[in-house]
Amino acid sequence: MKKNDTPQDKSALASKNHKELCYAVNEDGEYVTTKSSGWQPKTIALNNALQDIDERVALAKKRVLNNEASPIEYYMEVHRMDVSILASYVKLFKWQVKNHFKLKKFNKLSNKILKRYADVFEISIEQLKHIDDTK
Known part of the structure; x- marks a missing residue:
C-alpha cells in the first residue's frame, strides 16, 4: 500500500x-x-475475537456458579489464558490444571497450590475460592 x-x-x-x-x-x-x-477489517476481526472471549468468560462463570467447575476455569478465561499457559505459570502439568477445574479436586487443593493460582491471577486465595456473581 x-x-x-x-x-x-x-x-x-x-x-x-x-x-x-x-x-x-x-x-x-x-x-x-x-x-x-x-483498519476496518482488522477492527472487525478484533471485535469478534473479544466477543468470543467474553462468551467463554460468561460460560465459565455460569459453570462455576452452577457448581459444575472450579473458579480456576473462570479466572483462566478472565485472564485470557489457556491450559498450557496457566500450567506453565503455576508449574504444573496440563492434566493437573484440567483436573483442578473439577470442583471435587479443587476443594481438596492445599493452600500451597491455591496460592500458586492466586498469585498468577493476582488475587487472594479467598477471592480464588469465591467468584463475584454480581459482575
Whole structure:
C-alpha cells in the first residue's frame, strides 16, 4: 500500500496518542514506516475475537456458579489464558490444571497450590475460592 493510502479507520485500540506502526511505500517506491489509527477489517476481526472471549468468560462463570467447575476455569478465561499457559505459570502439568477445574479436586487443593493460582491471577486465595456473581 502507498503511504498516503494508509488506513485511518476508527479503532477501539487506537486513540490520539496510540497508533499502529505499519509499512507502506513512499513516493520513491521505498518501504517506510507510517502510523495508522486502524483498519476496518482488522477492527472487525478484533471485535469478534473479544466477543468470543467474553462468551467463554460468561460460560465459565455460569459453570462455576452452577457448581459444575472450579473458579480456576473462570479466572483462566478472565485472564485470557489457556491450559498450557496457566500450567506453565503455576508449574504444573496440563492434566493437573484440567483436573483442578473439577470442583471435587479443587476443594481438596492445599493452600500451597491455591496460592500458586492466586498469585498468577493476582488475587487472594479467598477471592480464588469465591467468584463475584454480581459482575
